[in-house]
Amino acid sequence: MRSTPLPLTWLYAPGDRPAVVQKALLSGADVVIVDLEDAVAPERKAYALAATADLLSDPHPVPIHVRIHTARDIPTLAPLPGLRGLRVPKVTHATDIHRIAASTAGVPLYPLLENALAVESAYAIATAHPAVHGIALGEADLRADLGVRDDSGLDWSRGRLVVAARAAALPPPAQSVHPDIRDLDALAASCARGRALGFLGRAAIHPRQLPVIEQAYLPTPDEVAAAEEVVKAAENEEGALALPDGRFVDAAVVDGARRVLTLAARTC
Secondary structure (H helix, E strand, C coil): CCCCCCCCEEEEEECCCHHHHHHHHCCCCCEEEEECCCCCCHHHHHHHHHHHHHHCCCCCCCCEEEECCCHHHHHHHCCCCCEEEEEECCCCCHHHHHHHHCCCCCCCEEEEECCHHHHHCHHHHHCCCCCECCCEECHHHHHHHHCCCCHHHHHHHHHHHHHHHHHCCCCCCCECCCCCCCCHHHHHHHHHHHHHHCCCCEEECCHHHHHHHHHHHCCCHHHHHHHHHHHHHHCCCCCCEECCCCCEECHHHHHHHHHHHHHHHHHC
16 A cells, blocks of 8 residues: 555545546545545436445555545445545534444544534544544535635634644644635645644645645755754753754654654655
8 A cells, every 4th residue: 555644635536537536546646535525416426426336346555535425325335445534524513423433334534524513513523433533624615604705714713623633633634625726826825824724735626736735735945954953852852952052842842843854754
């Protein structure tokens, strides 16, 4: 299996278009998300489920997640050897996860929080069951639910999600998709904002977005050099450390520096 301990790119592909899914698997994305929900017309849901089940009948080098349409998809998908995770849309309560986890045989779950009630319940959802491996926002629906007109109006919800994930000992959440596949400068700026808020990586809807996302989330040479200095100092001392320039850092800063070096190792 391909090793992606710190995925940065999550590429959506519609489940009713197997050829597009195959291209996604060759795109270089860390994770491919086969979508059975918004990307598939109602009359093609059954075909999308059947095609996805066929795809997942064997393991793949690239991890494949599926964004389900309803819980009725789960019995078909959960036993399949190629499934690496289920993206669960429109989760609002921890009880939603309890019901789904009971039928997934330990498949990793990734709840999508898409309205105000879900955001208010973020920590409860994140800690609802050991099968929860990550949480994310569904920003299109959340924006509509909140009546937000400007992108910055979602920053409070984004910050709450980052805090909930950290408090639940889950990985930092990935950003929601950027809908304009042509404006890569806007994508880069949005990724920089997401990184500043504590996100790690991003979902995408087109392969051309992947290099922009990865570049935005990889540490800069200056960040790598600073992290190396902190980690080197920690090799010789425990507790609070004094760096050569007189700055003091503690264990949390050392852990952060190690995460930076782990990310930097992706390019080696």
